[in-house]
Amino acid sequence: MNEIKANWKGNMSFEANVDGHKIILDADAEVGGQNQGPKPKPLLLVALAGCTGMDVVSLLKKMRVKIDDLQISVAGEPSEEHPIYYKKVKLTYLVKGQDLDKEKIEKAVRLSQERYCGVSYTLQQVAEMDYEIIYSNEEVPTQATH
Amino acid sequence: MNEIKANWKGNMSFEANVDGHKIILDADAEVGGQNQGPKPKPLLLVALAGCTGMDVVSLLKKMRVKIDDLQISVAGEPSEEHPIYYKKVKLTYLVKGQDLDKEKIEKAVRLSQERYCGVSYTLQQVAEMDYEIIYSNEEVPTQATH
Numbered sequence: 001m002n003e004i005k006a007n008w009k010g011n012m013s014f015e016a017n018v019d020g021h022k023i024i025l026d027a028d029a030e031v032g033g034q035n036q037g038p039k040p041k042p043l044l045l046v047a048l049a050g051c052t053g054m055d056v057v058s059l060l061k062k063m064r065v066k067i068d069d070l071q072i073s074v075a076g077e078p079s080e081e082h083p084i085y086y087k088k089v090k091l092t093y094l095v096k097g098q099d100l101d102k103e104k105i106e107k108a109v110r111l112s113q114e115r116y117c118g119v120s121y122t123l124q125q126v127a128e129m130d131y132e133i134i135y136s137n138e139e140v141p142t143q144a145t146h
Numbered sequence: 147m148n149e150i151k152a153n154w155k156g157n158m159s160f161e162a163n164v165d166g167h168k169i170i171l172d173a174d175a176e177v178g179g180q181n182q183g184p185k186p187k188p189l190l191l192v193a194l195a196g197c198t199g200m201d202v203v204s205l206l207k208k209m210r211v212k213i214d215d216l217q218i219s220v221a222g223e224p225s226e227e228h229p230i231y232y233k234k235v236k237l238t239y240l241v242k243g244q245d246l247d248k249e250k251i252e253k254a255v256r257l258s259q260e261r262y263c264g265v266s267y268t269l270q271q272v273a274e275m276d277y278e279i280i281y282s283n284e285e286v287p288t289q290a291t292h
Binding site: 027044046053070071 | 149153154157158160162165167177179181183186187190193194195199217218221228229261267269272
């Protein structure tokens with residue numbers, strides 16, 4: 001069982017505690033918030049990026065495929081009517097490295113999306129999802145410890 | 147369109163940027179992480195708490211119902227097989243205040259769950275969800291500015 005708590009901090013702000021880590025949630029000024037932290041709904045996209053990102057780096061490690069860097073972007077298109085949910089989600093994996101094994105990287109991403117990532121499975125119930133993998137051999141000097 | 151980015155920081159850690167706010171995501175040591183931040187999946191529960199919490203406080207404000215405090219707990223029961231998603235979610239709203247208008251508070255929570263909260267709508271597709279409201283007239287001296 002996973003448990004989290006969120007305490008109201010006035011106006012639209014909540015302070016969440018998840019496994020000892022704090023996250024301040026807030027809304028934009030136009031709906032009475034002060035933008036002190038992320039809005040709740042985009043956290044779904046953050047959860048998705050983290051879930052599939054961790055799948056991919058751990059699968060690539062098992063496959064002994066080396067990459068220098070991985071950057072994940074997620075765009076979500078909200079529905080027009082209440083309840084407002086993401087009706088389309090687009091994931092972009094930017095993989096950096098030299099002589100990348102594209103076949104295995106594609107396999108790792110596919111395994112995450114189709115089998116392992118429970119956040120993706122959840123969002124897929126309401127959102128049309130697709131993903132793209134972009135490869136780059138640009139040097140990543142500051143993150144050479146990856 | 148909502149957009150977020152998450153950059154790999156080595157091992158299982160990712161740094162997400164959502165509307166200028168940073169969130170470090172990480173995994174537990176047993177799967178190669180260092181617990182530097184929340185795990186991705188419980189962020190779904192955080193998003194749910196924030197989404198419904200903001201609905202409830204703004205609905206109560208419109209209804210001119212005063213409360214002193216609101217604490218939301220969310221428990222999620224993961225599925226046994228991959229993909230691991232939340233198959234059951236239990237929300238608890240702890241509402242504090244004097245002479246609380248329980249009927250209107252119940253209505254605000256119901257409107258959030260059944261009509262407004264897009265995170266709830268999304269999770270309901272895969273999870274059996276239920277909620278409970280607990281009332282307390284305990285004084286909340288340190289949060290009297292609510």
